[in-house]
Amino acid sequence: MNWTSALVEKKVVKDTPYDEDLFGVASDRGAHLEMLEYWLDKEFWDFDRGYCQFEGASEGHCILAGIEPENSKSTNEQYGPAFLPASIEFYGYSKITAEEQWRLKDAIDRRISDLKSLGLRGRVSCHHALDMCSQYKLDPPWLDVAQNDFECAKRLPPKLRTNNKITQRISKVASSKGGSNRAKKDPKSKILDTIVREEFEKLRQNGFHERGLRTKDGRPNATAIANKIYHVLSKDIEDSEDYFPKLTTFESRIRKWLENSIK
Structure with missing residues (x-):
C-alpha cells in the first residue's frame, strides 16, 4: 500500500x-x-x-x-x-x-x-x-x-x-533471511543512515525552528519532522519505491535520533 x-x-x-x-x-x-x-x-x-x-x-x-x-x-x-x-x-x-x-x-x-x-x-x-x-x-x-x-x-x-496463514508467512519470511542475507546491509537502512540522516541534521542544526516541527511545549515533534523529510525525499525516489523506507520507519528512526541527542 x-x-x-x-x-x-x-x-x-x-x-x-x-x-x-x-x-x-x-x-x-x-x-x-x-x-x-x-x-x-x-x-x-x-x-x-x-x-x-x-x-x-x-x-x-x-x-x-x-x-x-x-x-x-x-x-x-x-x-x-x-x-x-x-x-x-x-x-x-x-x-x-x-x-x-x-x-x-x-x-x-x-x-x-x-x-x-x-x-x-x-x-x-x-x-x-x-x-x-x-x-x-x-x-x-x-x-x-x-x-x-x-x-x-x-x-x-x-x-x-x-x-x-499469517503465522506461516512469518515463519517463511524468517527462514528466508538466514545465512548470508543477514550479513547484507538493508538498502532501506542505507537510505536512513545517509540521505535521511543528512536532512535530519540540517533541521537539527536549525534548531527544528521551522513552523510545526515542535510541540506546543517546545519539544521536537518526531511525527512532523518525519513527514517533512519524507515529503522532500519521496519526490525524487518514486522509481525506487520498493527500496524506500515507509513513513513509520522514518518516524521510528528519527525518534531514536532525538532520544540520543538529549542523553
Missing part, C-alpha cells in the same frame, strides 16, 4: 462548535494501523508517568487501553483521546459526540485502572506487557486487528499469533 493513501486529512464540521472529528471514526486499514505497528515495533513501553502520557495515564497503560498517547489531547471542554485500531468500537462507539465524551472518559478510566492492577512499572518489554494482559484477560482492544495484519502480527509475542 502506498503510504500516501494512509494519510487522511482531518475535516472539521463547520456548522458545529464541537469538533467531533477530534475523536476519529470507526477505524480501518490505514494511518491508525501504521501507528499501531509503530508502537508494536518498540522494544519497551514506559509505564511511569513521563512526558508521553494522557490524562495521568502512562504511555504503556494508554497503549494497552487502545489510546495513542502522543496524539491525544484534552481541554476543560473536550476530552480528546486518539484511538488505536478497533479501540473506539471496544468502548461502544463509532464516533464520539460532545454529550457522550465524559461517559467515554469514565469507561477508559475504568479500563486503565484495571490495567494498573497488573503492577507494570518503569520500562517494560512490550511482549511481557502483552503476556501479562493475556494472562489476566485484559487483552488490548486492538489485539484482534493486530493478529490479522502481517506487519503487526510479526511484532506480537509468538503465542499471541492466532492467524495460521
